[in-house]
Amino acid sequence: MEELDLLKKHWKKEDDLPKISKDEIGVIIHKKSSSVVKWIFIISVIELLLGFVLLFFMNSDDKSMVLLMEKNSFLKFIDKFSYVLYVVVIYFIYRFYTMYRKISVGDNTTKLMENIIQTRKVVRHYMLFNVITFFLMCISVSWIVIQDRIYNEGFSQHHLSSIQFVILYAVMFFVIAVMTVIFWLIYKLIYGYFLRKLQKNYNELKNNEA
Amino acid sequence: MNPKLEGEFVGLLEKNQNIIHKICRLYTSDQDSHKDLFQEISIQLWKAFPNFRGESKFSTWAYRVALNTAISLYRKSTRSIDTNDIELSIHRIKYEEYNDEEEEQIKLLYKAVKQLNDIEKALVYMYLEDKDYTEIAETLGISEVNARVKMNRIKTKLKKIVNP
Numbered sequence: 284m285e286e287l288d289l290l291k292k293h294w295k296k297e298d299d300l301p302k303i304s305k306d307e308i309g310v311i312i313h314k315k316s317s318s319v320v321k322w323i324f325i326i327s328v329i330e331l332l333l334g335f336v337l338l339f340f341m342n343s344d345d346k347s348m349v350l351l352m353e354k355n356s357f358l359k360f361i362d363k364f365s366y367v368l369y370v371v372v373i374y375f376i377y378r379f380y381t382m383y384r385k386i387s388v389g390d391n392t393t394k395l396m397e398n399i400i401q402t403r404k405v406v407r408h409y410m411l412f413n414v415i416t417f418f419l420m421c422i423s424v425s426w427i428v429i430q431d432r433i434y435n436e437g438f439s440q441h442h443l444s445s446i447q448f449v450i451l452y453a454v455m456f457f458v459i460a461v462m463t464v465i466f467w468l469i470y471k472l473i474y475g476y477f478l479r480k481l482q483k484n485y486n487e488l489k490n491n492e493a
Numbered sequence: 494m495n496p497k498l499e500g501e502f503v504g505l506l507e508k509n510q511n512i513i514h515k516i517c518r519l520y521t522s523d524q525d526s527h528k529d530l531f532q533e534i535s536i537q538l539w540k541a542f543p544n545f546r547g548e549s550k551f552s553t554w555a556y557r558v559a560l561n562t563a564i565s566l567y568r569k570s571t572r573s574i575d576t577n578d579i580e581l582s583i584h585r586i587k588y589e590e591y592n593d594e595e596e597e598q599i600k601l602l603y604k605a606v607k608q609l610n611d612i613e614k615a616l617v618y619m620y621l622e623d624k625d626y627t628e629i630a631e632t633l634g635i636s637e638v639n640a641r642v643k644m645n646r647i648k649t650k651l652k653k654i655v656n657p
Contacts, residue, residue, distance in 0.1 A: 286651045287620060289595070290602045294621045300514045303531075308503045308510075311532050312539040318566040388541050388558050388566065392615070393634025395561050480611075481565050487612045491639045 319477050320386055320399060326473060327379060327406045334372050334413045355427055361420065368416060375409040396485045403478065414466065418459055425455060502542050505551045506535060512556045515622075519614045520563045522607060533567050534559045557632050560618065564611045598655065605654035613647050620644060 303311075382402040388395060429451075506513075513534050517527045538558050545554050606617055612633070619629045626644075630637040 285648065286598075286602055286605075286655055287617070287648060289598055290606070291621050293599050294515070297511050300511050300518075303507070303510055305503050305507045308506050308535060309499070311535045312499075312503070312506075314532055314536060316533060316536045316540070317568060318533060318537065318562070319568050320566055322568075387544065388537050388561050389544060389554065390561075391557075391632055391634030392561055392564055396565050399565065477568065480568070484564050484611050487610055488633060488635060491642050492635055 319481060322477055323399070323403060324383060326477075327383075327402070330406055330410055331372075331376055331379065334375075334409060337413050337417050355431070358424070358427055361424065371412065372409075375405065375412070378405045379409070393485075393488055396481055396488070399481060400478075400485065403474065410470070414463055418463065421459055422456070498542070499539075502539060506538065506555070509552050509555050512552055513559050516556065516559045516563055516618060519606065519618055520567075520611070526569065529569065530563060530567055534562045537562045537566065556618075556622070560615045560632065564615060601655050602651065605651050608654065609647065609650070613643065613650075616640065616644055616647060 379402065382398065382405050386395065386398045386402060390398070429448075513531055514527075516534070517530045521527045521530050538555060541558055545551070606614065609617065615633065616629060619632065624632075626637050626640050629644075630640040633640065635643075
């Protein structure tokens with residue numbers, strides 16, 4: 284007899300299975316879920332909010348910045364550009380919401396997994412967009428500010444040699460790069476924890492699929 | 494959600510609970526995990542119940558949601574389980590009706606099935622429940638050919654584990 288058919292013989296007997304009463308079921312269904320989707324939702328909302336915080340920091344009301352902005356047309360452009368960023372953020376939130384709504388535990392296994400992975404992808408793209416924007420903004424604004432100090436206040440002649448100036452840039456670039464890497468590692472760790480099993484099962488499922 | 498719907502759901506789940514216990518038995522190896530997974534599946538079923546439109550039988554819908562939960566959504570919880578909520582005596586397999594050799598084989602087979610991965614366990618579950626390959630493929634969202642290939646591999650794998 285084939286192994287599984289022998290198992291089937293025992294499988295059909297259900298008298299060794301536990302029995303749960305209606306009252307017990309009534310209690311269970313109101314407990315809190317610990318599903319991966321719930322955690323991904325919570326983390327994603329935090330990320331979306333984080334994007335807003337970054338945007339807020341990009342919109343500086345600092346007086347010297349306002350003055351500088353009047354002089355520098357590029358800074359003026361950046362300031363206007365931040366409104367475009369809000370539109371992009373709203374687009375991402377909309378995409379996230381529609382993708383999240385698509386996740387249905389009643390779908391077939393592949394579709395369910397794909398929808399979860401796609402939802403994650405939207406938030407990942409969103410975060411990538413934010414980090415790149417933040418990075419570019421930091422670099423360009425600080426470059427303009429330093430340039431302004433040099434030409435208007437004789438900053439470099441008195442305080443910084445051109446080598447020191449390069450070092451300043453290198454340090455700034457390095458700090459932002461390290462921050463990005465740390466951020467990315469934390470990210471990998473969080474999602475590795477929640478999605479490793481799902482991704483492994485997805486690959487297993489799609490294995491041999493034409 | 495309204496009490497009428499909840500009453501209907503609780504009744505259906507109580508009647509069909511064996512489906513979920515069988516899946517929990519495949520995917521867990523101790524009582525606490527069994528209870529935890531049973532709880533998560535019940536929560537998922539209840540959350541999705543308003544979308545269950547009776548296009549398929551409750552039992553069919555329930556086993557699909559249960560498998561999806563075990564494969565994709567379940568993460569072993571760190572929550573403490575209130576043992577007063579569910580009083581179970583699980584993994585108590587009655588072997589009296591089998592002869593010694595067969596009993597040994599069944600024990601070995603259960604052990605072997607536990608060693609399979611999550612997807613293979615789902616295939617074994619559906620095979621043991623006499624689902625045809627069309628339904629197996631549809632449930633997992635893969636092609637029928639792929640389902641057959643996977644099933645044949647599982648059979649070979651089990652044979653190797655049981656008869657090394």
